Amino acid sequence: DGMNVLFIVVDDLRPVLGCYGDKLVKSPNIDQLASQSMVFSNAYAQQAVCAPSRVSFLTGRRPDTTRLYDFYSYWRVHAGNYSTMPQYFKENGYVTLSVGKVFHPGISSNYSDDYPHSWSVPPFHPSAEKHENDKTCRGKDGKLYANLVCPVNVTEMPGGTLPDIQSTEEAIRLLNVLKTSRQKFFLAVGYHKPHIPLRYPQEFLKLYPLENITLAPDPWVPEKLPAVAYNPWMDIRQRDDVKALNVSFPYGPLPDDFQKQIRQSYYAAVSYLDVQVGLLLSALDNAGLSNNTIVVFTADHGWSLGEHGEWAKYSNFDVATRVPLMFYVPGMTTSPASQGAGVFPYLDPFSHVGGSAPQGRSKKVVELVSVFPTLAELAGLQVPPACPEASFGVVLCTEGTSIVHYFNISEGEVEEGKEGCDNTARCFSEEPVAFSQYPRPADTPQWNSDKPRLKDIRIMGYSMRAMDYRYTLWVQFDPSNFSANFDHVHAGELYMMENDPNQDYNVYNNTSHGWFFRKLLD
Numbered sequence: 001d002g003m004n005v006l007f008i009v010v011d012d013l014r015p016v017l018g019c020y021g022d023k024l025v026k027s028p029n030i031d032q033l034a035s036q037s038m039v040f041s042n043a044y045a046q047q048a049v050c051a052p053s054r055v056s057f058l059t060g061r062r063p064d065t066t067r068l069y070d071f072y073s074y075w076r077v078h079a080g081n082y083s084t085m086p087q088y089f090k091e092n093g094y095v096t097l098s099v100g101k102v103f104h105p106g107i108s109s110n111y112s113d114d115y116p117h118s119w120s121v122p123p124f125h126p127s128a129e130k131h132e133n134d135k136t137c138r139g140k141d142g143k144l145y146a147n148l149v150c151p152v153n154v155t156e157m158p159g160g161t162l163p164d165i166q167s168t169e170e171a172i173r174l175l176n177v178l179k180t181s182r183q184k185f186f187l188a189v190g191y192h193k194p195h196i197p198l199r200y201p202q203e204f205l206k207l208y209p210l211e212n213i214t215l216a217p218d219p220w221v222p223e224k225l226p227a228v229a230y231n232p233w234m235d236i237r238q239r240d241d242v243k244a245l246n247v248s249f250p251y252g253p254l255p256d257d258f259q260k261q262i263r264q265s266y267y268a269a270v271s272y273l274d275v276q277v278g279l280l281l282s283a284l285d286n287a288g289l290s291n292n293t294i295v296v297f298t299a300d301h302g303w304s305l306g307e308h309g310e311w312a313k314y315s316n317f318d319v320a321t322r323v324p325l326m327f328y329v330p331g332m333t334t335s336p337a338s339q340g341a342g343v344f345p346y347l348d349p350f351s352h353v354g355g356s357a358p359q360g361r362s363k364k365v366v367e368l369v370s371v372f373p374t375l376a377e378l379a380g381l382q383v384p385p386a387c388p389e390a391s392f393g394v395v396l397c398t399e400g401t402s403i404v405h406y407f408n409i410s411e412g413e414v415e416e417g418k419e420g421c422d423n424t425a426r427c428f429s430e431e432p433v434a435f436s437q438y439p440r441p442a443d444t445p446q447w448n449s450d451k452p453r454l455k456d457i458r459i460m461g462y463s464m465r466a467m468d469y470r471y472t473l474w475v476q477f478d479p480s481n482f483s484a485n486f487d488h489v490h491a492g493e494l495y496m497m498e499n500d501p502n503q504d505y506n507v508y509n510n511t512s513h514g515w516f517f518r519k520l521l522d
Contacts, residue, residue: 003330003379004178004293005089006284007188008277011050011101011195012313014302015041015324016270019358026207026271028347029278033297034326035356036334036343038407042365043325044434044465045301048313049451051104053300053368058084058103058118060372060384060398062435065391067482069439070453074110076117080392083384085372086118088396089186092381097174098123100167101190126166131158132192136199137241148239149265151202162199164191168276172283179287191276194269194303196236196312204268207349213260213267216306217502221251224506226491228459228474231304231314232445250445251309259306266305271349281344290343294378295328298368307502314438314450316463316472316493317503321436323368326358329378332407333359362406365467367434370400377402434465439477443490454479459490464520470495470503471520 017027019034020041046056047063051071056063059082063069067079075082086096096119103109103118105125113123136157137150154162171189178185193200221230232250236242247254254262277297284290304310304319313320327333334343377383387397440459441452448456460477462484463470476488492508494516500507 002184002292004184004289005094005186005375005379006280006293006295007102007186007375008191008280008295008297009054009102009188010191010273010297010299010324011193012301012303013194013270013273013299013324014305014319015322016267017324019326019356020324024208024212025267026349026352027274028349028352029274029281029344030297030324031356032344032347033277033281033295033328034358036359037295037297037326037328038333038360038362039358040325040362040364040366040403040406042363042434042465042467043298043323043368044318044321044365044436045299045323045368046436047438048301048315048320048436049438050300051106051108054102054104055108057298057300057368057371058086058114060085060369060400061387061391062369062399063437064482064484065387065399068108069437069457070451071104072107072453074107076110081395083396084114084118085375086186086188087114088372088376088381088384089379090118090120094184094186095120095178095181096186097121097188099171099174099187099189100124100126100163101192102188124167124170126161126163126170128157128159128161128166129163129192132163132199133197134158135240137197139241145240146197147241148197148236149241149261150197150199151205151265151268152199154201162201164193164273164276167191168279171280175283175287175289179289189280191273193273194266197239198262198265198269200265200269200272203350204272205264207271208264208267210260210264213264215256215259215263218504219253219259219306219309221309222504222506224509225308226474226493226506227444228440228442228491229315229461229472229493230308230445231310231312231320231450232447233304233311233314234447234450236311250449253309254306254311262311263305266303274349278344278346282342282346285342285344291330293330294375296326296371296375297328298325298371299323300368308504312450316436316438316461316470318465318470321434321463321465325366325368325371327374327378327407329407332378360407362403363467364403364406365432365434365465366403366406367400369398370403373398373400373402374404377404431466436463436465437461438463440474460484463493468497470497 018031135144137147439457463472472493476485494508495503
């Protein structure tokens with residue numbers, strides 16, 4: 001009881017982290033956090049795009065309940081007056097603070113990041129944010145461009161800084177104010193990178209020589225991928241450096257060397273992010289708060305790095321929906337630190353060698369919609385009740401379930417249930433699954449396939465991820481009454497994880513899975 005909360009959410013971060021087994025990335029500070037945390041290796045977002053995912057996990061409700069599939073409505077007006085996770089903490093006596101990108105800015109959070117409902121004081125946004133899409137990337141010709149791949153000299157940037165650097169500075173300033181106050185706090189810090197443009201301090205490129213960078217393991221469009229499932233990555237096509245490549249729409253592949261440059265810059269941006277997280281956590285230590293503060297680390301969704309011939313998010317594949325998720329709970333996921341010894345000394349990715357294994361790891365399939373009830377339980381608050389089937393009129397409830405009961409499972413027990421799915425009901429009744437969804441305007445890729453506005457949505461891809469499979473149905477959708485018609489299936493996908501971990505071979509039309517389908521359709 002009486003724990004503070006530091007909630008760190010990252011934009012577009014797939015689990016390319018040492019603690020998730022990535023061999024190339026340098027992420028010593030996040031790995032150090034993982035070494036003291038419960039780490040979930042199968043955590044999934046409910047929609048692979050910023051605003052819908054954030055509103056979903058901050059309210060604990062799925063996109064069909066928030067009715068936000070794009071960027072253009074505020075749930076309190078458009079769906080229901082749902083309480084948010086920070087609001088719940090605020091109503092329980094916490095001072096709640098937002099730094100950087102926590103809610104998606106704009107209409108979807110009422111142009112105020114849902115202040116004053118969610119936050120005790122107006123949220124902080126870094127002043128450098130407004131330059132994110134300016135021409136600040138120096139090309140080989142010395143001119144400035146708005147590129148996708150954008151390593152920069154920070155001293156040449158407007159204000160001599162970058163948004164995430166400013167957010168870290170503000171969060172540290174707040175921690176030093178909060179340490180003297182007797183009030184419990186919920187501090188949310190939202191980092192922009194590795195969201196595009198991949199604009200980060202150029203020295204991070206040194207960590208990733210281009211000759212060490214490979215292409216995605218499956219850089220081709222899968223033969224049996226339904227056209228409706230493909231996202232044509234319009235947002236990166238609009239960047240100056242990608243535009244100059246004149247790639248054909250929608251499937252034309254990017255040149256191999258440029259694919260490697262994107263991957264290199266994504267990794268570099270992750271290491272830049274890791275430094276920010278390291279500075280923030282060491283400040284938590286220095287303020288004497290790491291023994292009574294829960295730390296949550298996650299992302300709003302992943303980002304495809306050339307897998308399936310796709311880039312960006314906007315799909316139902318694991319590369320777009322899977323996220324890092326870890327909980328540091330003093331005394332629960334760690335032995336209480338001896339007074340004076342730091343839990344999170346800052347580690348320099350340029351010199352630090354050696355990784356650290358997570359304190360605990362669960363392979364259970366979990367969803368971001370479960371973070372709200374989980375965090376409430378960890379903080380000793382009453383867990384919000386489960387929502388009824390239709391909950392538009394219910395102010396406080398959650399469509400996720402607390403996953404605290406997974407925290408004290410030893411690794412040996414986690415392995416159970418790996419026998420795979422035999423023809424039994426057990427697999428379906430007890431096995432946790434994660435649901436994600438993605439809207440499309442048409443059956444084939446077009447200019448607005450990645451981000452259709454509500455009025456243009458005609459098809460919804462509902463996807464179910466279990467330990468052994470990912471199953472997706474693309475069904476008719478009517479945006480005027482938010483209804484999906486499962487009797488009108490436009491396309492389907494089924495990937496069996498055991499022999500197809502990258503989800504390249506769609507076996508939806510294979511009759512051998514007949515019994516399996518009958519179960520799933522139920």
